[in-house]
Amino acid sequence: MLKSALTTLCKLHGRHALCQQLRDTSVVQRVQSIHATSCLQVLDKDSPGKKSAKKLREEESEIAAPPDVDLPLQDFKMESMFPSLETHSMLINGVRYDELPIIHIKATHNNTIITVTNGKGDPIAMESAGTVGFRNARKGTNIAAQAAAISLAEKAIKNGVELARICVRGIGPGRLPAIKGLQMSGITAVSITDNTRLPFNGSRPKKQRRL
């Protein structure tokens, strides 16, 4: 029962290939491994994702960890790095984690679109490299992404967004400059999630040998 529920969950996350690979491993291990596809770090050497994850770990250790429980170091790192069931009710500056606004970054090689939504997912403001004034192929550059992020952060701060969860989708050149731009203009990232969809592959069969 639990296994099937997990499988559907994995499918929702678009990681069903990974799920199949890890069918033999235990449930807990599997959940952690699913979250462990840290594509942000693989592709980018000087990743601010790493830094913010570290910051997040420190923040959480201040907020969430009760002082009298001694967790083993390894376990603690894993739990603070990846979301657990308790993450949703965690308080950050007095706000529940699942009520924090979300910033969605959609980065392709053509354009970078950034949207702020509230905790439920209703949009508050949207900005993209096109609306900032870049045209055609220049929309996909990292500078355009950063400009879009800065102008969106202004709008967001007007609406009272200071702490936010960040969801990144796609592997455009603007995915990291957008996060950097948001942080530069005063928005604190509580968590960074990679929401990239599972890519499709199109391999060809081997041609049959002619005799």
Added chain:
Amino acid sequence: MTLVLKNLQTCVKLNMQQIGKDTNIIRRLMEIDKVDVSVLFVSDYYITKLNESFRKAEGPTDVLAFPVLEIAEPGSLPSASLNEEDNLGLGDIFLGTAYIQRQCESHGDDFNTVVMATITHGFHHLIGYDHETERQQQLMVKIEGSILESFNKLTGYQCKPLTVVGH
């Protein structure tokens, strides 16, 4: 509307102008010339990295398509565009150029023909087609075949759809 076409590798010499022309013909045939797509020619190293980090599969591959939209019914594009400045973006296609050339050499195919067939295959993935089951694969090959047939008539290539079941 924009087609981002980039050659990010130096291993194989490519005629980007010709590829751009042919890609635009395919986009017009598939009726996706009003939306944004990008086609990127990358090296073996880069596509291996992508394959490992996003699909947990080892080694290089010929094409990886990263769709942005989530299309339930294959072939149906959402009609509403975002606003005046932004077009609808479909996503990115990465082509492992050196891998394709090695395949061509071992099969004795023409490189440019295979590249165009691969790009068409990637575009079909972006608009929602898949080939995980036998039925999906038959549908995909049928649609791809009809597009490539009219493309062949226009340009004189001899493209055939890629055929494989599963991932």
